[in-house]
Amino acid sequence: MDDNKTDGLEPVDASGRDNGGDKTQRIDSCDKNLLLSEFGEFGAKATKRKGRFARFLRNRFVPFWTGHNKRNIKIAAVVLSAAAVFVLSFYGVRIIKLLGTVDYDDGIDFSNKDATYVEDETDFSAMHEVSDAGSLDELLREWATNGGEKMYSKNVINVMLFGVDSEDGTMSGARSDAMMLASVNLKTKKITLVSFFRDSYTYMNIDGSIRYNKINAANNWGGPATVVETLENNYKIEIDKFVSVDFKTFPDIIDSLGGVTVPVTEYEAKFVRRTTRYKNFKAGDAVRLTGDEALMFSRIRHLDSDINRTRRQRSVIMAIIESTKDANNRQLNKALDFIFPNIRTNYTKSEILSLGSKALSQGWMDFEIQQMVSPSENAQKSAYINGAFVWIVDYPAEARAVQLALYGTTNIVLDANRNNVLSLLTPRNTSGNTNNHQPTGSSGSTRTQTTAPGVNTTAAGTTSSPATTEKPVETTLPPDTTQATTQSTTSPPTTAP
Template sequence: MKKHSSKKKALLIALAVIVVLILGAVGAVYGVTHGFYRSSNYTSDEDAMKDFTNVGEDTTAEDEVNPEDATGEVLSDEEQQELDAKLAEFADSEPVTNDGNVYNVLLVGVDRRDKSWAGNSDSMILMSLNYEKKQISMISLMRDTYVNIPGIGMRKLNAAHANGAGPLLLETVTQNYKVQVDRYVSVDFNSMIDIIDKLGGVELTLSDDEVRVANNYITEMCNLRKLDPNSYYFIKGGTKTCSGIQAVAYARIRYVGNADYQRTERQRTVLTKMMEKIKDMSLPELYSFAEDVLPLVTHNIPEDEMWSLLAKSPSLLQYKLVKERIPYDNMYKVIYVKKQDMLVPDWEQTIAKLKETLY
């Protein structure tokens, strides 16, 4: 694919949900927890789009790939129509699974530099809490997946958020991946930098090739924040405690290793490291951390559901962690359509495996 790395913010949002899960450890006093909740950016689905002025604009042009640079199979109009009809037939026949013993929340990293538009969702992780299996699943949904966005049509998955913010993205994930997802937590890349810094950084291991690419991202982000990048550059590969800028730069790496597939793996690595640091915090540290972080996240989790999560939080931190991504290996093909390379999963196999993992 043509490089657009300077515009793509591979973001991790999971910390927001983790904060929700550990708040119960901060204290059971209603006044304290209610205050935490009110400090977060709860946004009802009805209000989600009111602050954005360019909803529905086509933002996919920046992802266009020249035919000579395309890696996907070029489809004729007839072949594309046949593919779309086949996908629609499966979507109509496969039921959406909704299990009361499983709580699904979509963690969203938004690619935007200001609040004037909703932004493309360039990082999406489906976090699923299975109370019976005592399992937390983190499933990365790759941004270039070819999906049907309700009311918009066949596009890349990351375009759903730009056209309808969190609510439309949730509807798109539910209808295409056939699992009921009603809740989301999101941040943009600036907020993610701040959240990781408030954790005191995370320990990561980088190769020399990853250092080279990460330093380019560090230059860009420091320039946007009017910081001296020399204070943040990696010197060489190895293991070190990374600041927010360094960790986000690592998570954005797309052109080292297996392209976007490995980038989603880096995102899950950062998330796991963050979870490990949270689990080791003392109660005063948790209190201070939650107080600082919650204003940085946007979500649609009602307060009563928050209380339910709080009650379960001590056991949730002991659950088994499963990390995967969709498309799964050997279950997809790449097509060149709408001047873009897109990933087309074998939806029948994919949905069967996803539901087996989650439920």
């Protein structure tokens, strides 16, 4: 035996050093043969298994499906078709059942048009007073009724969402506590959520009676369709449909999805802990809320302003969308059980089915979502009208901004010398009697022009009286009282790309 070699290793000299300094290990011929043998055996087994599978396909599988005039294929097709029909029928029956609970409504409801509109108490302080109430109303009316075209696009779907407060759950005569436009742009794959301030002062037509009040009063007096009409006239856009839901159903819907996660500021959390039963309400960038907590959070009053109020409402809506994405089938089914019976909409059943299938097939849940509020900071000022806090809105500027956000284009051209309603406001003098906020020029009387029997617009807490033909204080206006220029409606509505 050679002492200078070790089994399977490099040869070394007697001193134990490498032979010639070569560091490469070598496999002797015996080990090579063994290794080749093992690989060969593995390859043989693989070949054998492959051969068996091939014989199975050739002798069993193919003849089973192709023999006897392909009878087994036909049987399998029938079985699978029956199973598919069963599954689709099951879900189809469920969907039809759910749609049967939807309360279809054209949205026109003048049953409360003679009711006194009682506004919620507010702690907000207006910064301006109206110097010319007659001119203000006249400018608002002329813009709303100037015949300007309303923007429309086949690639844009506009749905008005209402969250209302009702006493009996019927939503008839309820105030629209939250007003949000959900606009789906199929071309840009974007969803735009536009929150409208409920205290925006506006012209409205209530069953032939011309009134000026906060926009959420339109829902109380004329139903959601009247609010939609008012918004269309002010913003010069077409709104396809509306969906209205009572806030009372929000907790059940949110709880069925497992809650929502929203950002809560420290001052909001402190306000909640101080004024509600939720003494452990937390602040943070991602606070998990139950249905009752989310409802309370979105309806916070007397804390800051409409701006932050709408922000909280949008954050809850966004959180519901996110929870829907993560929900399982059981949670979604439970949510639908609460949603469908408690909505009021002018969508028909077939339209709901079509909209749902389009949303699924086009992946609306993955669309980018952008948010905006109206009026924006540069197009509004706060004021008191007959003692009530309102936002005076530069509607032409806002209409242009909303059109650009929804369609990427606009048909409104703002004249640099136009009559802007904001120019009719003067800084409020807080050194005098802060309880008297009658606008200059109104002489303390109602400023409603009445063209049909009805009641006058009244301020918060006042009693309505029979219609009067007394006109607002007449003020001579410059020849061009149109605040912005739009194309005439003698042609079809402007169609965006």
